[in-house]
Amino acid sequence: MFTDRKHRRGLTAWLVPMLLGVSAVSVAADDAVSSMPDSWFEIPKTASEVGITSFSQSPMLDDAGLPPVNERLPDDPPVIEPLNNIGVFGGRAQITLGDSWQFFNWESALTISADLRNFLPNLAESWEVSPDGRITTIKLRSGLKWSDGHPLTSDDFIFTFNHIWLDTDINPVTSMLVIGGRIEKVDNLTFRYVFENPNPMFENLIAQYGSFMVDPKHFFVKYHPSFADREFVDAKVDEIGVPTWMALLDALRSAIIDEGLDMPTLRSYKIVQRTPTMVRFDRNPYYHKVDPQGQQLPYIDGIDAEDILDNAEVVTAKASTGQLDFAAFTLRTQDIPLLKLGERNGEIKVHIWRRLHSSDVAIQPNYNYADAKYRALLWDVRFRKALSLAINRPEMNEIIYFSRGVPRQVTVHPTSSYFEPHYATAHTEFDPDQARALFAEIGLKDIDGDGLVEYPDGSPLTITLEFLDFETPKGITMELVASYWREVGLDLRLKLVDRALQSARAQAGEMQMTLWHADRVTDILFPLVPDWWAPRSTGWDRGMWNDWARYYQTDGELGENPPEIIRQMQQWTDDMRYETDINKRIAIGKKLLQANADNLWTIGTIGLAPHPVVVSKRLRNVLPKGIWGWDNRWTLAYHPSTWYFDED
């Protein structure tokens, strides 16, 4: 299966009409759609195809005592076309650690096309999914090397699959993503994932999440008890002071212990130093990509990533005053005027990308909450519709998003093959009178005259929504939602929680309501993990239906038997997952999305919102208008290794 090229202009096709449609204001700012190189939508050409015969390296590596550059590169390296210019080597980038996943991406066997629908080979030279969807065969490029010069082979992938993903100490419950799977070695560069059931979208997982499917075996065998001497591992565990050898592997991986600094990587940069406040990266001399002139990527020699714990205020302050070369992850839509103010001093450039999040806030009622009366109320679709109708989305859009977002429910992204416009607009109109009427119909009425409704039996009705205010403007959005709901008589209380508490309470299903932003909405992730639309697994970001999810996961051993409609949706997610025919798969996915439009399992507010991406005046080749989010790993399709510094 190779790339389907008919979709490659998909992005432009939806972006233009959407921007024109949003409002007159946004047209002025967003008129120009960036033109990305065609090659970003195609299988990257290799050096021999382009006709490159000699390669060059950064002057930084000239006297490093390394083998010559053409020996470090793979036999026939892939050529990546920069956005605007061929870059020059040099410089150290100042960023924050929070942006390190965006400034240089992880490397997987496959990668994502800039159209957000298709996959392209990366470490792989080619790949193939068998017609029945059970076998995914991957053939690696020959001559790829880890950052220590050790060759990358099938064994590295096999090690990770068998000894990390399937290890019962590390993962006591086998992940849904790899369940029923095994890995087979064909030769040193070829291997295949074989599944009991059809798993045609395993390639989606490899492209989006595949960096977690390959580890340097030659490094980890020193610490993994399946290979290493158990006594040595135990001694090491004691020495480091971690509870188990699994924790030791984590510590190595995150380089919080010195031994982890030596862990080889495939990424464009490797860690050289870690202090409590700073992580320093240098270029990976064995990185496998080159530019059209045969220069080994990346262009920038090193990165100093400051660890400021994602403190949004500090990042905003630093970004707006030009102290960072790249900042985006922690920045917020409402910071844009401030950042633009900084732009006027000429130190930075503020690019406005669009978040792919279907909605910046997906309000999740907990259908499995302990209180039966509350549960019954949530289960009434009229109640959920009333909640949605009570939200004044145009006003919210004006207040928070400068009218440049799109009022939306939680559904898939417009680039998706599964998208129908009415999924996004279902019950998004502002109609407080109808919301009140629906409340009355359910029997909720204001008995004690305080302007807030009570349960039909007269007992007080208050809903507490606990949430983590991070990434998208969740706090301010919910303050507005609370006041809209109050206007129709519903008493909503907000409680901010921290990450640990959010995780614990979401997994335990103890929250009456919670929220997160609705990503995983493109063709890359929606059909693979449609968690917003059916109870399939529990997670720290959702707390809607844990008991039903557990029932599904354990085949009825734990949890609670879900109602018929929920079982139907779980069935659809299975069908979608096993379906090898793309058109049938889309048809099933649409049923699931239609069910959500009818039932509003979660309630959305504003989506596809502007996201600020700040780059320093010296940083070049950054896409001015991209799509921002987890599905495409933020910048993965836009090739950050081609960014460079123009010091003039």
Add this chain to the structure above:
Amino acid sequence: MSDVTINPAPAIAADLGTDTLQEISPRQLAWIRFKRHRLAMVSAGFLIAMYLIATFCEFISPYNTDTRNVKAINAPPMSIHFFDREGTFHLRPFVYGYHMEVNPDTWMREYSENTEEMYPIYFFETGESYEMWSLFKAKTHLFTTREGYIHVFGTDQLGRDMFTRVFYGARISMSIGVVGVMLTLFFGVLIGGIAGYMGGIVDRGVQRIIEVLLSLPTLPFWMALSAALPVEWSSLMVYFGITIILSLFGWPGLARQVRGKFLALREEDFVMAARLLGAGRLRVIFKHMMPSFTSHIITTATLAVPGMILGETALSFLGIGLRPPVVSWGVLMQQAQNYQVIVMTPWLMIPGLFVVLTVIAFNLLGDGLRDAADPYNTGGNRD
């Protein structure tokens, strides 16, 4: 001071307009001394005004706390005019409406006065309906406009009137100070009194408890306790919860002082006399011993109020105290705790100004009260 002897009698007599010194009670003496402390007087005036505003904030504010003006998001404070653009004088003050434009390049909401829209200010005017003290509905506001809007302190990021929110916030923040101090006083005097009066094993036990409490670092402990407040609690319950948490650390200090006083007074002749006359324990404490150090307690209490206010502000600022939709100064300042506010919307920090003024006023007032209550104070400088 030892080598300068000042006789306060003539000055005081002059103040009273009389030359018979016998008529002056200790209370009058203290009042006279207090009046001399100018800063304390000003502070007292300010605090009385603030408490009146806090009490009647529904009436004084032109809007309700969650009324949004979508035409004015993050709008700057308005200036009140008497002269219009032609220079004509208007007896009735007025404000100009905002002219707002979102600059397409900077994404900034740029506000200017729209001299086309003149909104005269009317006093005791009917406006938004509110529920006074949650008891009765009313519509009369001290001032408002008949059409348009008035935002004397500007608006916040949701277009809510800051003037309104600052004074609603005053109600919560300033009352938490007083209620908290009441609780502190109650516990402090009761426990300190018992320890001091009974002595012995009771005293020693109480002393150890106080030592433990005083050795705990306050802020982390406050944080832990307020994080433990159940999520489902209503705003009112959280309010009382926070008050109790704040006073939990206030009472030990006061209890110690009370105990010390009791230990000293216990041996005094008048206490002995009362006891010999058959007065009960409580009667001795409240009738005979307490009055001799009430002034001290009042001073301590006054100086403790700003601590409470700052405590509430700190907790809410950290997001673990009161939370929206309750409006307190801490909650307001939490919304202002970002870099953007300092650069672009500094008027959101007005609540901070009120916290500072109130805390200073309480400290000065406490200072004045202490000087006034000190029987050795001769009215001159204390140094």
